[in-house]
Amino acid sequence: MSNVPDQLRYRDSHEWVDPTQAISPVGISDHAQAELTDVVFVELPKLGPVTAGQQVCVIESVKAASDIYAPVSGEIVEINNELTNNPGLINTDPYGAGWIFKIKPAGSVEAAGLMDAAAYRAHIG
Numbered sequence: 001m002s003n004v005p006d007q008l009r010y011r012d013s014h015e016w017v018d019p020t021q022a023i024s025p026v027g028i029s030d031h032a033q034a035e036l037t038d039v040v041f042v043e044l045p046k047l048g049p050v051t052a053g054q055q056v057c058v059i060e061s062v063k064a065a066s067d068i069y070a071p072v073s074g075e076i077v078e079i080n081n082e083l084t085n086n087p088g089l090i091n092t093d094p095y096g097a098g099w100i101f102k103i104k105p106a107g108s109v110e111a112a113g114l115m116d117a118a119a120y121r122a123h124i125g
Helices: 030-036 117-124
Strands: 015-017 024-028 039-043 048-050 055-061 065-069 074-079 101-105
Touching: 024 030
Parallel strands: none
Antiparallel strands: 015 024, 024 101, 039 055, 048 074, 055 065, 074 101
8 A cells, every 4th residue: 555645635647746845845746656567767847936747857767767746836946866876766765755856836826636635545546
């Protein structure tokens, strides 16, 4: 059973965002990292404005390369440079040290439109 923290909001493409934080970390869910298996490379996003649903970076695993999308509109204000040397953090701690970037959301409305934990659990079965 995948770990799905209750306070987060989820896209159907498996990115998560924490709507309780003014500057929120963004990453991929435990379910997504398990499907990818061993993450071997992360192409980190560029700092600056993004719109919800915009492709911002790529994660490569031993199985596939996956596009990562901005869960909400706003500004990417920080990237997790630790992933350059240790991309496996996404596998070992997807909701903690394995965050990919931090976003300052343009507003709170978009996050409210994402799936809550119960809806995401139903989505992944």
